[in-house]
């Protein structure tokens with residue numbers, strides 16, 4: 001395909017309701033007012049070949065938050081659309097005609113997700129080759145405008161790249177790569193690796209977590225490497241398209257004494273998707289799961305199957321922190337992030353070693369909202385959208401959270417006790433909605449935010465605390481799932497001092513991992529683990 005398209009003619013086609021009809025489902029002004037994603041910055045989000053693919057094969061890779069839901073009603077009606085609102089009384093779907101229908105929950109016979117995009121196949125059928133090229137050229141020109149906020153020091157207009165990037169070394173031979181399901185036909189589940197970490201007490205054994213519910217033990221010997229199944233909870237969990245399934249793992253701080261570890265995953269029960277945190281035990285020799293049933297600690301009902309967080313980790317205080325997303329739909333229309341009566345859109349903190357009456361855990365005595373009526377006592381901080389990955393700096397104890405944004409901005413924050421991180425009043429540094437804004441409230445801005453030009457889905461990482469003499473010592477390393485860029489940054493008092501693109505990953509960055517020496521790894525969604533060889537680069541050399 002040549003690049004000799006004409007964007008102006010492509011735009012004509014885009015808005016022509018009789019021809020391409022793209023504006024039936026897409027706004028391009030950042031309002032997200034239609035059934036499909038707002039395409040304001042789609043030319044930043046995707047390179048040309050992926051834009052072509054998005055138009056030719058809409059169902060190959062469905063944008064998170066824009067899956068199709070099918071509802072059958074008791075009176076025999078059938079509705080198909082993208083969920084726009086979901087309350088205790090009704091569900092609102094926006095269909096292909098961009099009209100909304102509201103269906104009373106009591107009237108719903110069945111509700112299910114579809115593997116097919118609401119965007120129809122074959123939209124290019126009536127176009128000449130030149131017209132299609134023009135249309136794609138128009139999409140390429142859709143770049144996020146510079147806003148007043150881009151001058152904010154936490155969201156630099158340009159992120160310089162290290163002249164010599166950090167090398168990524170495959171951690172095992174390519175043939176060992178873990179299974180990854182590609183979408184070949186509608187209905188295929190897309191799933192991959194989501195977590196990696198060292199098995200405590202060993203020097204050469206690691207756990208690798210797959211979204212479908214499988215956990216492998218990976219062992220590195222001097223001459224070879226092996227993988228064996230550590231646990232398989234496939235049958236206990238819900239895993240469909242999108243960021244759900246088995247998403248995170250955390251070892252109990254006293255794992256070597258009590259063998260306990262914790263998982264965060266989705267379940268489908270009583271017709272609803274929910275996020276659960278469960279406790280499991282490893283076998284006496286730690287080399288496999290014990291096979292004993294999971295002990296469920298917490299269950300949180302989701303609104304849609306997206307944005308359920310994914311991460312859990314023990315803090316330096318010994319308590320378990322759980323990142324919980326707003327669970328959609330897009331915009332967080334009910335303001336869950338700002339609502340202290342729900343666990344959605346929060347950082348939660350629980351004590352797994354004790355139990356309060358009626359709970360499978362205890363509430364730590366210094367949780368910020370403990371004792372306030374109508375407030376969920378598990379809440380540690382709020383105003384989060386999709387805190388997919390977070391970690392603690394082992395030296396300072398700072399809690400670093402990568403919070404995935406909606407259509408414009410990705411953000412990284414240091415989150416402290418009781419704080420309001422702003423969603424959905426703010427997305428990054430920019431105002432997002434005034435609907436749930438409260439006078440006098442303090443919304444804590446991120447340390448670092450970036451626009452679509454640099455990526456479309458933040459994956460939080462770790463502060464590097466490996467080699468003390470490395471130029472990366474104390475640098476927070478994170479990345480973007482979509483753009484594959486890896487960033488390094490330094491801050492003081494939560495103000496960004498320096499940020500650089502330090503490298504790029506060959507696969508989608510689903511997560512970062514660490515080992516006992518504090519070295520950092522990239523978890524490639526498509527089945528590989530890479531070690532960051534930080535000795536190959538220097539963070540302090542001005543790019």
Ligand code: HEC
Nearest residue numbers: 020022025036037054058061062063066096117118119123
């Ligand atoms: C009937 C509604 C509908 C029409 C018409 C439609 N789209 Fe879409 N489009 C969607 C939905 C829903 C999605 C999100 C699901 C997905 O990724 O397939 C989407 C996704 C996209 C994406 C990917 C966006 C992202 O952020 O991942 C692009 C690009 C796109 N559409 C371009 C177009 C163009 C160009 C046209 C006109 C030729 C068009 N669409 C017509 C509904 C529609």
